[in-house]
Amino acid sequence: MAGLLIASDPETAYLHALAAKARANRNALIREACGETAYAAGKFSEALAEFRAARRLSGQQMYAPMMADCERALRRPEKALAYDTPEVRKALDDAGNIELSIVIAGARRDLGQFEAAIRLLETEPLSSASRAPWVPRLRYAYADALLAAGRREDAVQWFHRTVAADGDHATDAAERLAELE
Secondary structure, three states: OHHHHOOOOHHHHHHHHHHHHHHOOOOHHHHHHHHHHHHHOOOHHHHHHHHHHHHHHHOOOOOHHHHHHHHHHOOOHHHHHOOOOHHHHHHOOHHHHHHHHHHHHHHHHHOOOHHHHHHHHHOOOOOOOOOOOHHHHHHHHHHHHHHHOOOHHHHHHHHHHHHHHOOOOOOOHHHHHHHHO
16 A cells, blocks of 8 residues: 555555554565655655664665665755765665765755766766666756756756656656746
């Protein structure tokens, strides 16, 4: 039920995940579901605790990008940066590494380190022809970082590239473009 409701009603999805947790507290998959639904409901402290539990139970690092993003949401960007380690990077797949780069770049921006955020995103495959969901997210993060650094023309170009790759309209790149043009 939590999986069915997470997009439309994250609060109720979270309650369903908590009910499952009450029955199987030591199950990594259930703790992951609790983390994801808490995250979707904006309960970042709870989400972080659940992702930590899921990581302890499973031994997996795949939760690192969401854990780092929870730290950002809790206004602790320096703690988010601590998730960017070689051992974490090695344990993540390509999509996970890109997601972590997006979050870490956001933390750099939170700290006013705009050029560092841009440089990090430039190490990722921005020009990929892939239709994977991370492509528009990566391009959007890059365009947004460029804009924050005062590079408006470059940002417009990358918002256009984001729109071209965002067939599912997962970002608001088209709206941002309309504001900028």
